[in-house]
Amino acid sequence: MGSVKRLYERTDAWLRGLSRRRYAAVLGLVTGIGVLATGFLLSRDLLLVQAVTMALVMFGLECAFGRWGEYAS
Numbered sequence: 182m183g184s185v186k187r188l189y190e191r192t193d194a195w196l197r198g199l200s201r202r203r204y205a206a207v208l209g210l211v212t213g214i215g216v217l218a219t220g221f222l223l224s225r226d227l228l229l230v231q232a233v234t235m236a237l238v239m240f241g242l243e244c245a246f247g248r249w250g251e252y253a254s
Contacts, residue, residue, distance in 0.1 A: 194219045202244060203240075205243035205244045206240060209237065209239045212230075212236050213233060216231055217229075217232040220232065225240070
């Protein structure tokens with residue numbers, strides 16, 4: 182359990198050091214991968230379109246309105 186906590190803390194510190202756009206890009210990428218993985222498990226209808234759309238929406242929203250800018254430079 183300690184190794185998981187250390188991994189989380191290192192990842193959190195790395196993410197907090199990213200600029201708003203880089204953080205938004207990571208968020209969009211992770212969201213797209215998550216939608217893709219979930220879609221493979223549930224259904225495959227328009228899966229790639231859904232994943233790319235969700236990734237772009239999350240990237241755009243984070244760039245425009247994200248709170249991450251409060252923490253990162």
